[in-house]
Amino acid sequence: MTQHVVFGSGLIGSFLGGVLSLCAKHADRVTLVGRQTAVQTLSKGICLTDYHGNTVSANSLNAVDTQADIETCVSAAEFIWLTVKCTAVRSAIEQLKPMLAPQAVIICCQNGIGVAELVKQDLPRHQVLSLMVPFNVVQKTDGHYHRGSEGTLAIERSEHDEVLTRCLSGAANTGMADAILPFAFHQDMRAVQWAKLQLNLGNSVNALANIPVKAMLEQRGFRLVIAAMMKELLAVVERNNIVLPKLTSVPAHRVPTLLKLPDFLFRRIASKMLAIDPTVRTSMWWDLQQQRTTEIDFLNGAVVAAAREVGVDTPVTAAVIDLIKQCESKSVAVREPMEANALCRRVGVR
Structure with missing residues (x-):
């Protein structure tokens, strides 16, 4: 057996x-x-x-x-x-x-x-x-x-x-x-893992927003930050000749464009992306709530490390990592939600 x-x-x-x-x-x-x-x-x-x-x-x-x-x-x-x-x-x-x-x-x-x-x-x-x-x-x-x-x-x-x-x-x-x-x-799990990593970049934004994933995705400001990090990842993937499999109903390279849509269009076009239980939060949010070290170095940090090897700039991803590290160092379980426009300003997204 x-x-x-x-x-x-x-x-x-x-x-x-x-x-x-x-x-x-x-x-x-x-x-x-x-x-x-x-x-x-x-x-x-x-x-x-x-x-x-x-x-x-x-x-x-x-x-x-x-x-x-x-x-x-x-x-x-x-x-x-x-x-x-x-x-x-x-x-x-x-x-x-x-x-x-x-x-x-x-x-x-x-x-x-x-x-x-x-x-x-x-x-x-x-x-x-x-x-x-x-x-x-x-x-x-x-x-x-x-x-x-x-x-x-x-x-x-x-x-x-x-x-x-x-x-x-x-x-x-x-x-x-x-x-x-x-x-x-x-067969090619490396490509699968990079495709999943693209989706996981939103974990850090969810942890900073301090609200459920569905509520986060309904706000364009948060989506703009995720889209910017995804574009940085896609540049790394392209430089490494990795072809990402389709893990969602939308091809990987089109997700950033979809995320940038105005809220009313996003809700209409990306209904499947919003088909999430309204209580769901990411594992990185849970880690911060329980005052544990997050997986930021293995997620967003992996993008920055790979980008450095192939000469791709990742300023937004690096800025988000810094914010998560600041949250880790404070060891505070109860945090005020970060407003979407404030996050955009902090990481240089317009």
Whole structure:
């Protein structure tokens, strides 16, 4: 029997672990590893919903937090779904390294660029695959995880495609997984990750705006800042001859133009982009609220680093990074929302 460990039971980890557990023929094939509070919640059951109105649930999940239990499940696992934040990857690998079975496959589920390469350096004897999560997840109540936006899970193509398809296809719950968690395999994950990074640039603006994503996108000033950062990223991508796949209903190179439209036109033309649960906020907003280091260096910072190598200027992206760093240094959980026009002025967007 294929054994899975989801290492990191945050929002994405809990949602993914819930799907794996519901799809597995035997739920005990899947174990979630997380903090004590998360483990206690997941052990009581889970409910997964999405913005289309789909709902599935389970009475309990196999979740652990003690060192002995972690060693037991990790040492038997064939697939480790690494769902911790980018900032916690190094420490997670150090914890996992002495426990891993020789055949264990590591699936990196982080945003940003280059995380899988870092893991490969630390675990050269293990196969490491990349996975891209395109949607937002919010926790509405204890054990209730809600997918609030569109997107298809992207998994790096490998010889394990057939096994992973069975694990995610809802064999035990016909039709469930395809609705709750659509997925597809990709050969060129580097291009997929850059395409996702283009969308993730809005995370930093959401964190600064301090309002839900839908409310942010309804204001042109915030969209102008995101569009400016996207144009900088697209210049980097073009210089590196990367062809971005289409992750949304709008091709990547047309998204900045769409974002610049006046509010009334944007609402009319970009209705799918606004088809987001009104409560959804980004992971970077959550990090600032919980006074944690954000993933800004792995997201916007990756654009600036790549731009430097190919001689592309990224003044807006760099200015947004500085603002996020200032928020991190203040260690203040409760912040006043930043008004859209004020943000434009701060980062030099007109």
